[in-house]
Amino acid sequence: MLRTTAVLVMLTLAISAGAQTTRVEAIAQEQEKKAAQLGAEGPSEAERIIRRVLISPLLAGGDGLYPWFGSVFGGSGMAIGAGFLKRLPNAASANVMAGVSLNNSILMEGKFSAPELWHGMLRVDGLARWTDARGVSFYGLGPGSAKAARERYDYQPTEFGGDATLTPQRWLSLSGGYSWLDIDTQRDFPGLTGDLAPGIGEALQYNVTRGTVGIDWRTSPGYSTRGGFYRATVVKHAEKNGLPFSFRSQEYEVVQLLPLVREQFVLAFRGLATTTHPEPGHDVPVMLGPFLGSGSTLRGFRNRRFTDRHRLLLSGEYRWRPSRYLDMAVFVDAGKVAPETRQLTLKELETAWGLGARFHGPGFTALRMEVAKGREGLGIIFAGSQVF
Template identity: 30%
Template structure:
């Protein structure tokens, strides 16, 4: 009969067993083989994963894009806007820049930069629109005098607008009272600007304006002079000419004035209009234009804000011709209303846009507008504002808006705008910045 061996006895027996060394080495070799097998399986699993990924990639298909998006991408990739703007030997086509509702305008433009040892730039253009509006202008500017501290501009403009819409003066005119009138004017202006600091510009401007108002040429609507009396619309029966001069100041810290995504631009100008023909239509005007841009997400998103006001003043027994009063309604202020829908001695407008980059060269936008016209400066407040909302697209070239499409909605309906400028375009300096219907 055999009895169990104690643990100590078993260890002594194992130690004196002659085959124990071979058994240990055999066990170690087995463990090494197991480990090697486990390591060999790991690459196999990695290979399987990689194979599965390759099979999935082979089955993937590119995202389908719409025909419209494909055309927009081709338009961007071929740099058509950049080629168009560059021109050939100083000549290039000029598109747009006609008054709102003037129709599609095109014409030749000649420009030369860097003349007089790089100090002078010149430009001249002539345009005609599909509605037979025309405009001719010429300009000379010297932006880098006195090592960039001084700038001088001279501008001459002739415009012929045969059918400007007019609903009467005041904030409550019904839209059914639409009439039209002819506006023809010529102006010559010069501006001298001083830049004492990087972001600050101070200047003086002087010029002369010849005006002519006549019967509207659009037979679909009554001519304004057959509906409104001189008491209702001053200057509708007789026109005058103006000697005008003014002063302005600008504080501009935008990151890129041509297509800002960050910073602000604040402009204020005071202008005296001297009626030197009839003597009863002299007035003074304060123009304020405040713009702010807030960029985020690496400036692919931008909130653009603007507040603009035109405030007029006259001496006793003086009047402001209706065509020299500010208008609201159209592609640049209240975009849900017809062009020139509201007209009075004073105006204010507020605009807000949220812009986002759809892809390089194309931005989307949603916007809200509010504003009003009013007869007295004391009515400058946020009561009784007209409003509109909408959305749009911005096609960009050379970091600026080349084409803009906006759709605006208001309680009077909706409007679609196709323009060749930014809605918050940099305000022009000089007395011609206050010219009617700019």
């Protein structure tokens, strides 16, 4: 009797184990079938396309000939061209390019960069640039200038210069530079006189000296989701031909990025203030003075919409990341220009707001597209860099 009972128990356990194995195999087969239908977990097709674009040779900056897209001068429209990049020993490089814009403005530029001198703490840059900017807008001086008062002039600067930047700490930079600057301007309309637009129609030559102190603890200047950037710059324009257009300028900038929820959301803030001070009996040429209105200063207004001796700009953005290579942003800009520094208050600011999309890599922004709304209408912005 005991032997019969033991045999029955063993048979029951064997049948139960076989049924359990069958159920496990059925579940595994069902999971494999679902996985085959859904596909392996990974980036979407859109993300794969964006990644292929971001790591392309055009954006990676390889040696040799490359196509160029950008802007010749603010307000001249989209431009295309070609360049040649040569990598040199010790991370140095030489780059030459030329481009033409939709309104026939032309840019020719050569750059040299040696970023890893003196144990990586010293960077030296050289620049040669010639620009022929057609139809540059001028609406008059002051915050009350009218949109209908727009005049245009052609602007042809030639510049040769160099800068040296010392980085004693990763977050601290001290730079100084010099440029020889030659400026030629031509009026498009007889009404654009020197009294209303200082410097227009004059042949100006400058010795330009500059110095900057910067503190930057962002992960990268081209794209970051945390950190801050603080800068103070002083520039002196000394006119060489004895014309009354010598002046000094100071510019102060603060950028702060506050990450939220593991950097999936970011609150971004920027403050920018520029002041200019002419020598006694001198004036500031309008083409070199501070302005508001562009894809990076008071979006929603036309390029160089407001011009005067001093300016103030405040910007705020709420950014979020729907994809690995795509950021979206809602932004607000507010700013003003003024003839005197004491008038740079928070009263009577011009404002604009909008929505933007930014395609980026880990440390750079490849394309920025924005729609901005100001009191004078809508503005559409395409740029190849982060706004701040």
